[in-house]
Amino acid sequence: MPNFYMPTEYQATPKKVLLSSPPQQPMFSVAKAVGGKHAIKAMRKRITSQQLADYLGLARSTVSMALSDSPKIKKQTKELVQRAARELDYIPNVIARAMPTGKTRVLGFITQLTTPEIKFRLLMGVMNAATEAGYHIKLIPTEWKMDSAEIARICIGECLGGVLVTQVWDETIGELVESLHARSIPVATMLSGFSHRKVANALSDDSVGIHEAIEHLVGLGHRKIAYLGGDPQVASERARRDAFLHAVKIHKLALPSRFLVEKSFIADEAKVAFRTMLESGPPPSAVLCGNDQIAMVAIRTARSMGVNVPTDISVVGFSNTEMAKWCDPPLASINQGFEEVGKMATQAVLRALAKNRISTSVRKSVPSHFIARASTAPAHK
Numbered sequence: 001m002p003n004f005y006m007p008t009e010y011q012a013t014p015k016k017v018l019l020s021s022p023p024q025q026p027m028f029s030v031a032k033a034v035g036g037k038h039a040i041k042a043m044r045k046r047i048t049s050q051q052l053a054d055y056l057g058l059a060r061s062t063v064s065m066a067l068s069d070s071p072k073i074k075k076q077t078k079e080l081v082q083r084a085a086r087e088l089d090y091i092p093n094v095i096a097r098a099m100p101t102g103k104t105r106v107l108g109f110i111t112q113l114t115t116p117e118i119k120f121r122l123l124m125g126v127m128n129a130a131t132e133a134g135y136h137i138k139l140i141p142t143e144w145k146m147d148s149a150e151i152a153r154i155c156i157g158e159c160l161g162g163v164l165v166t167q168v169w170d171e172t173i174g175e176l177v178e179s180l181h182a183r184s185i186p187v188a189t190m191l192s193g194f195s196h197r198k199v200a201n202a203l204s205d206d207s208v209g210i211h212e213a214i215e216h217l218v219g220l221g222h223r224k225i226a227y228l229g230g231d232p233q234v235a236s237e238r239a240r241r242d243a244f245l246h247a248v249k250i251h252k253l254a255l256p257s258r259f260l261v262e263k264s265f266i267a268d269e270a271k272v273a274f275r276t277m278l279e280s281g282p283p284p285s286a287v288l289c290g291n292d293q294i295a296m297v298a299i300r301t302a303r304s305m306g307v308n309v310p311t312d313i314s315v316v317g318f319s320n321t322e323m324a325k326w327c328d329p330p331l332a333s334i335n336q337g338f339e340e341v342g343k344m345a346t347q348a349v350l351r352a353l354a355k356n357r358i359s360t361s362v363r364k365s366v367p368s369h370f371i372a373r374a375s376t377a378p379a380h381k
Contacts, residue, residue: 052090056081068134103185107349108155108163110140110176115167115291117321118338122166122190125342133350135161146172152179162349164342166190170235186352188345188360193235200348200360202341206236206318207243209334209368210288213316214247216332216370217286221379222314223253226284228274228294230265237262237290240318244288259284270294274301285313285379292317292324295331299375310377320371329374337366 049067053060058081066073066081073081084090107130111119127137138158142151146168155163156179163180165173165187173194177187181198188200195201217225227244230237241262248255258280263273274297277283289295295317299309309315309329317324320335348360 047088047090049090052081052085052088055088056084103161104159105135106138106158106160107135107346108138108140108158108160110142110146110151110163110165111167112144112146113141118319119167121338122342125339125344126164126346127342128339129343129346129350135350142168145169146176148172148175148179152176155180155185156183160185161353162186162188164188164190164345164349165194166192169233170194181358184358186349186358186360188348190341190345191236193238196361198359198361200345200362200364202345202348203363203365204236204336204338204341205365205367206240206334206336207246207368209318209336209370210240210243211247211250212370213288213332213334214244214251216372217288217314217316217376218251218253220286220314220376222286223379224259224282224284224286225253225255226259226277226287227261227290228270228277228287228298229262229290230270230294232262234265237265240290256281262290265291265294267293267297270297271301274298275305278302278305278307283307283313286316286376287313288316288318290318292319292321292327292331292333295333295375296323296327299327299329299331310375312380314376314379316370316376324371325373327375332373332375333371334368335371336368340366 049063050060053063056063058077062073062077063081066078067085069078107126109123109126111122113119123137123139130137138160140151140154144167152175163176163185165176166189170193173189173192174196177196177199180187188202190202191204192201214225225248227241229241232238232241241260245255245260258277261273261277263269270293274287277287278301287298289298295315298315302309302313302315307313315331317331317333318336320333324331324333344364344366348362352358352360
């Protein structure tokens with residue numbers, strides 16, 4: 001008999017009882033009624049997978065694979081083991097489970113701690129996919145110019161099963177990937193310009209939303225449309241600029257050089273850039289901005305100069321953050337499916353782990369869409 005308390009009816013024929021006639025009372029209540037305080041004390045002790053295996057008359061490896069929902073184990077055996085684990089309040093030891101493979105059921109989420117809403121939405125998609133597969137997430141904060149060697153040491157030291165990376169400088173990802181792949185740790189990136197034949201990259205297809213936004217503005221009679229972007233070192237910024245240029249070309253719009261500005265995602269620098277654009281000649285009738293924060297800076301800057309939004313100039317943001325609808329006026333923006341991007345990247349890593357591979361190589365994108373709000377209006381005749 002195991003050295004933890006079990007009611008008498010479980011000790012007789014455990015397999016049949018567990019599958020067909022579970023106790024009507026919680027185990028703690030049964031322990032209290034049958035065995036008193038000593039049984040309760042024993043119930044509070046954490047049982048091991050070996051004790052669970054001995055009780056069921058199964059090999060420990062069979063129990064471990066059944067608890068991990070391995071396809072190698074028959075459905076009936078999985079049900080037996082998983083039901084027994086629930087009823088006996090078995091809690092897996094993640095460190096012990098990592099010993100055979102050198103990996104825990106934990107995925108690393110590496111990112112810089114800026115634009116918190118975007119990170120949160122990505123993380124929600126990551127967590128949902130990971131939780132469904134029985135994995136946990138460890139947040140590993142870093143800087144834009146990531147110390148790849150240090151981050152690799154953390155991931156390896158934590159015995160992470162896989163790693164997801166987003167919104168760090170593309171130039172720093174390669175070294176991290178090589179270090180992790182050498183330890184058989186699969187990697188996927190999100191919203192990145194990094195390219196590697198064995199690394200998945202889940203993206204937002206920003207071009208769809210940008211073309212919809214320009215079509216919307218042209219439909220309102222705008223022919224002088226400017227672009228106020230962020231740092232051109234960022235891959236997503238370059239992709240948005242290129243999509244804007246393509247849309248402008250399709251609609252045969254004139255684009256003076258001063259209508260195409262890529263400066264910075266920093267608010268104060270965006271403010272100076274937009275003010276310069278408005279003061280250096282005939283202003284645009286509409287402006288598409290690289291993100292919602294830049295768009296809100298543009299609205300405030302225009303207002304300080306006596307320029308009304310949207311009567312004098314229409315403004316469109318990017319990312320459709322929560323604050324966009326509370327802006328004054330409510331900000332038209334381009335919605336990106338961050339949750340779906342996070343989910344796709346996580347599923348790529350999980351597939352690699354299931355096949356015992358490091359390659360997650362797949363490139364998928366989620367289409368973006370324009371959301372019309374009161375910050376756009378018909379152009380002046």
